[in-house]
Amino acid sequence: MNGTTKHKGGSGLLQTDLRRFDLRRLMALITKESHQALRDPSTLLIALVLPVVLLLLFAYAVSLDAKDVRIGVVLESPGASAQSLAAAFSGTRFLNTHFAYDRRDVADQLVSGDLRGYVVIPQDFEQRLAQRGNEPLVQIITDGSYPNTANYVENYARGVVQSWRAGLDVAAPAQSIVLVPRYWFNPELESRRALIPGAIAIVMTIIGTMLTALVVAREWERGTMEAVLSTPASVAEILIGKLLPYFVLGMLSTLGATALAVFVFDVPLRGSLAALLLLSGVFMVPALGQGLLISSLARNQFLAAQIALFSGFLPSFMLSGFLYEIDAMPAPIRAITLLIPARYFVESLKTVFLAGDIWAVFIPNLLAMAAIGTLFFMLAKRATRKNLE
Structure with missing residues (x-):
């Protein structure tokens, strides 16, 4: 009897995995998750208020300029x-x-x-x-x-x-050649213009990785995730339905942070808004995937927050080139930075803000972020399937 039960469970899981993708079912999941996000004050605080606070701090409290x-x-x-x-x-x-x-x-x-x-x-x-x-x-x-x-x-x-x-020395002859230094991309050498684009990457990391890890882990903690997994919805539908609202929140935060950078902090946007949105959208893939993977493994809010902090926020802050130049780091640390999605996003953001649309820089970074994101989602889907079993 036990063998029959196990066989039926495996067959049901196989049927769930092979079930045809249902758009109506997906929209129902997205609607449910969107309502839940809008009713959660902590989610709105992290997605809408925290970016403003962080940008204000990096604009006025953090400065690399040696003045006065x-x-x-x-x-x-x-x-x-x-x-x-x-x-x-x-x-x-x-x-x-x-x-x-x-x-x-x-x-x-x-x-x-x-x-x-x-x-x-x-x-x-x-x-x-x-x-x-x-x-x-x-x-x-x-x-x-x-x-x-x-x-x-x-x-x-x-x-x-x-x-x-x-x-x-008034007797010295006048110089026939006068050297006048010019600085590309940031003529005034204001550190704010280099820090604000990188700060947007840190904000996106918090929203994508930490917020997703906390929200999904909370559902595991409350037992509501098991109820969702027991529905006829496939694993792909559940994952997309869970993450799409937070993807939209992340893109809205990007637009808000960009508006602050340009109109409040006087950071030029020399590239196109379309390129900026494309870069942000691709970066959200590894950020959301990492948050989902953390929540699938931790299934506890406190533990998920700690893992997201040490594996998401801190590497993005320290090893992305946001504050410290990657070329000045030791060779082993430089090798580790190749696995940090924010490294490619920070470089792309500085380029689109200060230089313009340079696709020779964008394309390798887009491919790297997409590859890391695909890996995270594959691991997260596998972990979720194991939880379903």
């Missing part, structure tokens, strides 16, 4: 040349200069973090300037606990001294 860096200038020499050099430091908008007459006054501020470095104009500055030798004119001390800022302070302080000294 606080430095001290210790004026030990009373000479006119020393006063002129000190004025050169105070005349730049990139440095926030604080003056002192004793290096002990600024040393304490450097230790406390109030200053990122200081420049000492020594007592014998006039003699050093008159000798025109290789002896340095000033001493530059920086805070090494912030290496990037320390390099910036050192290089910019050197540049101020060199420019000031070149202006003193």
Whole structure:
């Protein structure tokens, strides 16, 4: 009798898998899932409010621009040349200069973090300037606990001294060639224009992976997923019906985030909106697939949230090129980034926003995201079929 029951169960599962795809049944599942998403405040909060909060944070709280860096200038020499050099430091908008007459006054501020470095104009500055030798004119001390800022302070302080000294040599012939640097794609070198497109990828990862994992895991936890799996609907219909509403939510969030980026944060969209939507739509495939796979394996909201955080959000944040350049990472880490869908999405978003529609960049990224998404969905469908058994 047990063998007969097992045979009937296997036969029923086979019939469910081979059942013809029914569009009316699929629409009923989509309608049910859409109503459930609209009735859930947490879903709407993650999909509509969280993107705005994250974009505001990345636009105003996170900055890679080295502007108004606080430095001290210790004026030990009373000479006119020393006063002129000190004025050169105070005349730049990139440095926030604080003056002192004793290096002990600024040393304490450097230790406390109030200053990122200081420049000492020594007592014998006039003699050093008159000798025109290789002896340095000033001493530059920086805070090494912030290496990037320390390099910036050192290089910019050197540049101020060199420019000031070149202006003193009136006998020098005028330069016949003047080099003027130009920066493509981001002429103002504003970090916001590079961060906001990447932030959109992080938002899409949260909506696609974390939201899907939480919602589906919650149904497993409540036991409603078993009821859906016991219906005549096929596994493909159930998966599509579950994910399509969140796909639409993700695309709406993309449009909202793009509007904020362009009209509020002044990030140019040099590519087409159609290309942006295509890239976002393809990226949602691996994001939703990963969330579905996590929920099928975890079947618990807390565990699903933790797995989504460590396998979805953090890799997208750290290994996608959003904040840290992939080329600067060690070779093993660079190899791992090839498995992160957000890596291809971040590169594509920066291209479509700052450069335009460059399909030589888009097509390989689209193919990579589609391949990773297909793998996730195959694994999720297999895990769901095992749950049905």
